Amino acid sequence: MKNIKLTIEYDGKRYLGWQRLGDSDKTIQGKIEATLSKMTGEELEIVGSGRTDSGTHARGQVANFKTMSTMTPEKMMNYLNNTLPRDIVVTKVEEVPERFHARYNAAGKQYSYYVWNKETPSAIERNFSYHCSQSLDIKKMQAACDKLVGEHDFIGFSSLKKNKKSTVRTLNSITIDKKGDLIQFKFIGEGFLYNMVRIMMGTILAIGSGEMELEVIDEVFDKKVRQTAGETVPAHGLFLDEVYYK
Template sequence: MRNIKITIEYDGKRYLGWQRLGDSDKTIQGRIEAVLTQITGEKIEIIGSGRTDAGTHARGQVANFKTDSPLTSDKLLNQLNHYLPWDIIVKKVEEVPERFHARYNATGKQYSYYVWNNPIPSAFERYYSHHISQKLDITKMNSACRMLEGTHDFLGFSSLKKSKKTTVRTIKAITITSEGDLLQFKFEGEGFLYNMVRIMMGTILEIGAGTLEANIIDDVFMSKTRKNAGMTVPAQGLFLDCVEYK
């Protein structure tokens, strides 16, 4: 049996997230599995590198699946993009070793979050960024980013109630760049907890807006309490840029 790795780009605004939900055709996983089942004649289940929430986008989501189909990688790529909806694109198809697992073999991920920082909203960016009308202090936000970097217990920056598994994660870097009124916050880490990027992002923004002080970050690390952190920002500004493997 062959093991196939696929790299996927999608616009999440019409979908209920990555994970298959019963018979719903409104998930990314469900749509891709339906097409793969159609073109291979087999019941295909794909394994994603991780879940993305409803409205979240991806430039480099990774998944794998097992198949006995003789279709070449190029043929699978062409067939997938022929039958998938316009807002889900498979960028790459490759055969990988049998033991490759899209989730368990991932060594890092990179996310971007976009903020439209102008008193007037943007008609074009509304599905792909979060609108903040008040002026943000870049210096304060950069200081917050430095405090979040490194190895910490991020339970308080997640939507997990509790976890039997470790909630310690390492953030390699958080950077801020701007193009006019559009700010890009890039998060690079070994792994992320449920809603961790969106809650860190909300905390950074509230510090930039002056409604929270930067020392709240240390308080959250020590208390491990979600309510002490900032808001959970909307999903539409979040992009999974890439997944790293050895």
């Protein structure tokens, strides 16, 4: 039996997120599984590196599945990209060791969030960035990013209701890159909680616009209360760029 690793790019606008849903075929996982089952004649289940929310995009989602198929990775890739919807593309197919697991073996991830910072919205960028018309102070936002970096309990920056597992995570870096009216915020970390990037972004933008003070980050870490942080910004500005493996 082969263990096959997929690297996947997708535009999440039309989909209800990554995870398969029993009452809908509008998920990334569901579309890929249906295509793989048709390709191999087997009932296959793929394991993703993690879930992405409805509307979130990916440049480097990773998944794996096991199959008895004798098709080469090249033929699998050609079949998938000729059969899947055009907003889902498999950029790499490779055979990996039997013990490889896309989720459990992931050592870190990189996400990007894009903000269109101009009074008028963009017709071109509207599906791939969040429109913020307020003036933003880059220095204040970078100071907020610097406070978030490191090992912290991020439960206050998450939509998790109850969780028995640890909510301590390590953020390796957050960088800001402004090109014209488009601002890219890049998050690299060992792991992320549910809605963590989107809530951190809402807080960073609130600090950058003057709606919140920098000290609110310390308050969120101390109180561990979601309501203390900024809003959850929309999913369509979020991209899963890359998943890191040892």
